[in-house]
Amino acid sequence: MPAFRKRGQELFDKIYGEKSAQVDKFAKANSPDLADWAIAEGYGRVLSRPVLEARQRSLCIVAALIPLDVTPQLKGHIQGALNTGSTADQLWKLFDVVSRLFTEGPETRGAKRTFEDVLGKIVMSEEEFEEDRRWQGL
Template sequence: MTHGTAAHAPRPGDRDRDDDRYARGLAALRLVTGSEHNAVLDPVAEIAPDLARFTVEFGYGDIWSQPGLTPRQRQIGTVAALAALGNAAPQLRFHIAGALNVGCTRREIVETFIHTTVYAGFPAALNALAAAREVFAARGAEEAEQTASEPEDGRDRYARGLDLLRAVDGPAGPHVVDSLADIAPDLGRYLVEYVFGDVYARTGLDLHTRELASVAMCTALGTAGPQLRVHLRAFLNVGGTREEIVALLTQLAGYAGFPAALNGVAAAREIFAERDAADAADTAGE
């Protein structure tokens, strides 16, 4: 079918709708950049003007402007995903700056990258912190924020971690640790002590934000399906909503690609169905 056939002919109102998307996208992009002039897309427009337009219309006019997440949540999810991917340093720096522009603190950004050690490894986290250092330095000095927030609750790391693991993951968390006892007991102990006793117990991010970042990273990586399901459950356990999950997974189509987003949605569908079945069973039992 040729380009000039009726199937491809513009319909009345299409251009108006595209204009609305572009205007809405520019407004969202200005919120992220903190500037009226979005020079960040100028080099793209020089060589691929359609891509620059798609970035504004789709990336910001469609995805970023959706309801379901606050600007702060969107930027935390985005920097978490980009840090985990580890292959988009310029975009990570852009979104670190964007996170600051929409109200995230330096401490929250640093904590997100400390959290990255768990899901994408120390190299990815260290590279992300190097990008954050550049962005912070370009912003100039700010009042120092306390980033060392080691818990001091009198308990040892294992006891503290086990309590947090149960609070976040429910019965499934200790079951994972127990399943490692016959082959890698030290790995199970490290999971409790480091992941939960050290990292999750830090006060720089609340559990809701930590789990949002975890879902973003596991989705973006595309290699952690079982762990993504664990963290989708955990996100709901700590007060997250289905609307937030769907909005986050939709946003990740722009940063990790449609296959990663679609796989994330398939996992979410399973977890939502599981919750619905459990709720129905509870209701029947009553």
């Protein structure tokens, strides 16, 4: 268990960066047992497994959160993806792919605002705009 706790804390700190202590304090204030479990089991045993790199796993988590309308979690994990090495461009491309699965409906509108809050608004080139229009059948 101590090995999982150490591994979990290292990954947690990497994902949350300079806000790590603040997030940890908030979690412990709300549920000390859950916060402890999350570090050891969630981050240590599950999320830090060697099969995927932290960056890849962060992108998977962001993709899973996009249609769920969970703004605080999505915001934190977008920032976590940046902290683990993803670029804003990669994250916007991920958003584009996932939002097409949901036909850019209500499931993804809130996510788009969250992406804009964290990454800033994206400006499309003429080529990208035309490709997007073709994809949508316009």
